[in-house]
Amino acid sequence: MIVIKIKTWKDWKQDFLKWVQTPRRSTCKEYVDYMETLQNQVLYKIINDTCDKYGNMREDQIQDITEAVERCVAECAKETRKLIDDCQPAKLL
Incomplete structure (x- = not known):
């Protein structure tokens, strides 16, 4: 038995939206x-180099x-x- 699956525009759209958004997030x-x-x-x-330059800072200050x-x-x-989660929703529609 041969089964032919015909995708509609809605199927293509859903696949595309999932493909675009999931990896980006x-x-x-x-x-x-x-x-x-x-x-x-x-x-x-950088902090250690800068503090060494001044030499008068204690280790606890550094x-x-x-x-x-x-x-x-x-x-x-x-x-x-958090901004990524807010701007890139996990699912659309």
Whole structure:
């Protein structure tokens, strides 16, 4: 027995919308994760280099600055992921 499946315009539209939106959302979040990791690595180096230049800072002061910057980056990444969820809905229709 041969079965022929004929797709209608509605089927094509649904397939297209799923194809376009699903990868974009996960790709955006992966990019945010990558940027967060990269920023943390770069910021640690820059903070340590800058603090070494002045030489009169204690280790606990440097650690406090590093932790504050890390919290800022984490909060920005969290808000960006939330924005992606709001702007790129999981499903349409």
